[in-house]
Amino acid sequence: MSAFEPFEQFDEVEDIVDRLDDPDPGTRRVAVMDLADSADPSAVTYLKKALGDEAREVRLQVALALAEFDGPETADALVVAVVDEDAGVAQAAADSMAELKDPAAADPILPFVTHESAFVRAASLRALRELKRTESLKPALDAFSDEDATVRSEAISVVGYLKTEDALPALMSMLKDVEPAVRRTAAGALGFSVTTAAAEALAQSLTDSDWQVREIAAETLCKVQSTVAAPALRAALTDEYWQVRQKSIRSLGKLGVAEAVPEIIPSLDHDISNLRKEAAAALGEIEAPEAVPALEAHLDDPDPDVRKNIRWALGRIRSE
Secondary structure, three states: OHHHHHHHHHHHHHHHHHHHHOOOHHHHHHHHHHHHHHOOOOHHHHHHHHOOOOOHHHHHHHHHHHHHOOOHHHHHHHHHHOOOOOHHHHHHHHHHHOOOOOHHHHHHHHHHHHOOOHHHHHHHHHHHHHHOOHHHHHHHHHHHHOOOHHHHHHHHHHHHHHOOHHHHHHHHHHHHOOOHHHHHHHHHHHHHOOOHHHHHHHHHHOOOOOHHHHHHHHHHHHHHOOOOHHHHHHHHHHOOOHHHHHHHHHHHHHHOOHHHHHHHHHHHHOOOHHHHHHHHHHHHHHOOHHHHHHHHOOOOOOOHHHHHHHHHHHHHHHHO
8 A cells, every 4th residue: 555655646746736727716726725735745846836827816825835845945936936026925935934944945045135125135034044054144144234124133033043153243233233123133142142242242232222122131141141140130120111120030030149139029019910920930049038028928919820939939949
């Protein structure tokens, strides 16, 4: 039985392909869906050909269907779809490109990093991020000076995923970009580094004019494991945005900064339950005996998640 399965699969694909020439675009669209369901790698060749279909709905279905396949041939088809004149088809192709996992798929995509369209450049970089090919480093670094903010953000993500310390100065420089969205991406991308320079740059970002940059910097600081992190995070506990304070408390807990306990305890009384929950968890992670009375006083918190974290924190502290 198994010896005949490849022939049966081939016949099925051939039968589907015949329907790609049907006069009815609805029939052609269903044929594309069936090719995706076949899971036969040979279907990619036919799907690429169908990208020339005159019907927008057929090309859109092809762009979606290609997400079911991987490898260089799939990427070769997707770079055709991502430059489609229809914005919906192009966006679907960009989303499918981001699903590619085979590093070899980077080869057909790399040339499109310098495409005239900012959308195509950003989509290409977004796809390259997951593929983690060292060949992506230089074009991504070159894109740091792109006029389009989305392209710059995607380029930063590529470099962050590659985790190359040599690129650290360039990444840190992007914390000064004029666009907050770019600075946010840069703050998150620095999490791979354990250098003091990265920690100092992130600490400086805790005073950024954009609160979301400050929030991401606070969250990332716990990853760099530097002595610079603790004082900067403690200072951020007075930030006007509770989201920044929340991430600062979380990072202080993960870093086990005992000196921050008196500054964290007041958050157990905050109106926002997420902040109370974070404070309880951080006190437990720090294993601070001096926090026991405050934790016990809040065992009747109205939020069940907060109560759960308080019980966990008390159990952890008492076990120590």
